[in-house]
Amino acid sequence: MDHVKRNEAMRRAMSRARMLDYGLSPDRADEGLARSAANRPWEGIFAQIANDARKQGLLGQAAQAMNFAQMADSFDTPERIVLFKQGTADFAGHVAGLDAPPKRIELPYKGKTVYAWDFGSGDKAILVLGGMSGWAASFLRIAAAVTGKGMRCILMDGPGQGDTRIIGGLYLHDGYTGAVSAMVDHLEASGSSRIGVWGNSMGGLFAMISARDDRRLRAACSNGAPPRMFLPEFRMAAEQMAALFGVMSVEDAAILPELEPTFEALAFNPALQPLPCPGLICEGGKDPLAPPGVQKPFLDGAPQGSDALLWEDGEHAIYNHGDDRNEKVTRWFAARLAE
Known part of the structure; x- marks a missing residue:
């Protein structure tokens, strides 16, 4: 599947500034945007970034990476719902650890x-x-x-x-x-x-x-x-x-x-x-x-x-x-x- 045009549209809508504003770290935003230029599916790229962050115990970063992963599909497909629910679980885990959850x-x-x-x-x-x-x-x-x-x-x-x-x-x-x-x-x-x-x-x-x-x-x-x-x-x-x-x-x-x-x-x-x-x-x-x-x-x-x-x-x-x-x-x- 050719992901070039789809990823170009995603990069326009999901700018680096937007990613940072939502809380994704600069290095992860840069990694995702760079990898999306290589004809790979957007959601897979950011789901992998989320998985790597999750393994490091960085649930806040995992939540935001999953947030951008699920945005690849505008409609509520079964695939999107799986990504969205995982992102919600990551977010819940992250905020539960805040000083004032x-x-x-x-x-x-x-x-x-x-x-x-x-x-x-x-x-x-x-x-x-x-x-x-x-x-x-x-x-x-x-x-x-x-x-x-x-x-x-x-x-x-x-x-x-x-x-x-x-x-x-x-x-x-x-x-x-x-x-x-x-x-x-x-x-x-x-x-x-x-x-x-x-x-x-x-x-x-x-x-x-x-x-x-x-x-x-x-x-x-x-x-x-x-x-x-x-x-x-x-x-x-x-x-x-x-x-x-x-x-x-x-x-x-x-x-x-x-x-x-x-x-x-x-x-x-x-x-x-x-x-x-x-x-x-x-x-x-x-x-x-x-x-x-x-x-x-x-x-x-x-x-x-x-x-x-x-x-x-x-x-x-x-x-x-x-x-x-x-x-x-x-x-x-x-x-x-x-x-």
Whole structure:
């Protein structure tokens, strides 16, 4: 099988900066990217890197290598599910050994289950959401930045994402903002009343519409999302979008009856309903998916305290300035949740 074109697409979507931002070490990222140029299957390369790390007892590195291995297939094939479950087991083993290990949240929702990792404690909490392919286990460095400022951090897989989709059986049309509100109920019942929501990539849209629909959320950040979903032009992104709805081909997604109504329900239109809480947008000057200006509607009509951060050379989701992004965004949340 010729893996050249497939691997080229993977390298564009899974850049070195993204790998480092998610926590993969520079040497392992470089090894994987170099080996992927040699016409070998992407998932096999990163699964082997994960296996080597696992043998060394480096479960955090194994988890992130498996994270990138399972991303090779956008749809939930049996092969992908095996890779994904192994990565989840590696992640669980890694975080269990942290000085302050997180709690596992398994939240009933519509007769199924929403999954999340709960780090820290306290009245202030930030709910962190991913997008079409970067899910909860990808944001351990964000959790460290949030808890480092004395706030609680919940890494959540919403409907159509990660464990909530693959294990819990929930998809995007099952109601994303409703799942977030159910998680807010849980957070309030477990000691947090000042809650913000931070979405990365397409998760930025999910964060903003959740804050729009649930006024208990006191601050919201979008890190690289358009204000409306659409079927992307690039095949890999289109496949990832289709998979959010539990379908196994782009063609099926194009005719899925609930697709367009769900897109409409997820659209953010400030003319109809502006953001009721302070909002923050993170913009990258080199972001091809959400270039500067695209996220402006999130702030139209938003209250005082809203802001925009721009990194002139920033990649999508500001992967290439992860530490700076995390510091500035967590500082903004800490200020807003103290008001």
